[in-house]
Amino acid sequence: MIDSYHYDITEYSAGGFGVKPIRSIREVPLTIRINGREAVTLLCTAKYPKELAVGFLKSDAFLQSPEQITALEVEEDDERIVVDVEVCHDPWKNRTVERSITSGCGKGTNFGRNVSTISRRRIGGDVRVTPQQILSLVDELHRRSTLYGATRGCHNSSLCTPEEMLLFREDIGRHNAIDMICGQCFLKDMSVDDKMVVSTGRVASEILLKVLRMGVPVLVSTAVATRFSVELARKTGITLIGNVKDDSFWVYNDPGRLIRE
Known part of the structure; x- marks a missing residue:
């Protein structure tokens, strides 16, 4: 599948203009219909459309069990x-x-979300992780991010144990990348209470809520978190780590999963 396109552009650099070949990331609308009714239209790279659709529906509480799905078809x-x-x-x-403008891609549609109800949930999971494991996983995330390296136009997310990266997904929005992981875990009935999500991009509240709904106890990002996300992490017990650099990171909340060497 084509995920980027080649163009010749004009670049201004070092006081002059010249022709520069670049790659621009693919962006197409993906409409999700559930029982014939449109739920939402997302903007994405068109990778893993089934997993993305199911992950979005699971994240927005349209689905509770894979057995509820009787058919899944993609027209492209x-x-x-x-x-x-x-x-x-x-x-x-x-x-x-309920329609609201979020910081992510798509129509910005929230379906009956009730943050106060969701935030009463306490996340479980006894995963334990060391600082070096966090730094190593982020380093691997960067190494796998070849589409970002070519286009500078996407975010990357992964599902990990402290020891290894299990799933890697990339898309124009970090929401989509996380929904792809959510969809695959949901369809494959994968256990996630001993896993971590390691991602690029700012941790806004909708990102933290997606991870919370998945049941993943640890969220790590290369970028910073918003105030609302920090408060939600502390209310729900998610281990939230951000601003990961080569040899440092910020711990916004940790109820005991981070091993302090």
Whole structure:
């Protein structure tokens, strides 16, 4: 699948203009329909459309169990992707559609989200991780980020144990990359209470809520966290680490999962 396109552009550098070949990342709309009704349209690179669609629906509480899915079809062309998800329950029952502008990609649609209710949840999991393991995993995330290196136009997320990286996903939005991981874990019924999410990009509240809904106890990012995310992490018991550099990072919240060597 093509994930980027080649262009010749004009670059101004060192006091003059010249022609520079670049690669620009692919961006296409992906519409998710559930039982024939549109749920949302996301903007993405078109990688892993099934996992992205299912991960989004799981994250927004349309799905509680993989057994609810009766059919999953993808229609794709150069300009658009449609993922049709058929389920055996009424996913729209007792739901209200709330539209808000979030810091991520897509329509900015939140479906009946209730942060006060979600934040009452306490995350479990007994995963323990050392500072060196965190730095090593972030280093591997950077090494795998070849599409970012070519285009400078995407975010990267991964599912890890303290010892190894299990899944790596990249997309124009960090929301999409995390939803791809969520969707694969959901479809494969993978246990996540002993795992970590290691990602690029600012940790806004919607990112922390996605990780919380997945049930992953540790979230690590190369960027910083917002105040709301820090407060949610402390209320829910997520270990939240950000601003990871070559030999340093910030610990916003840790209820005992970080091994202090």
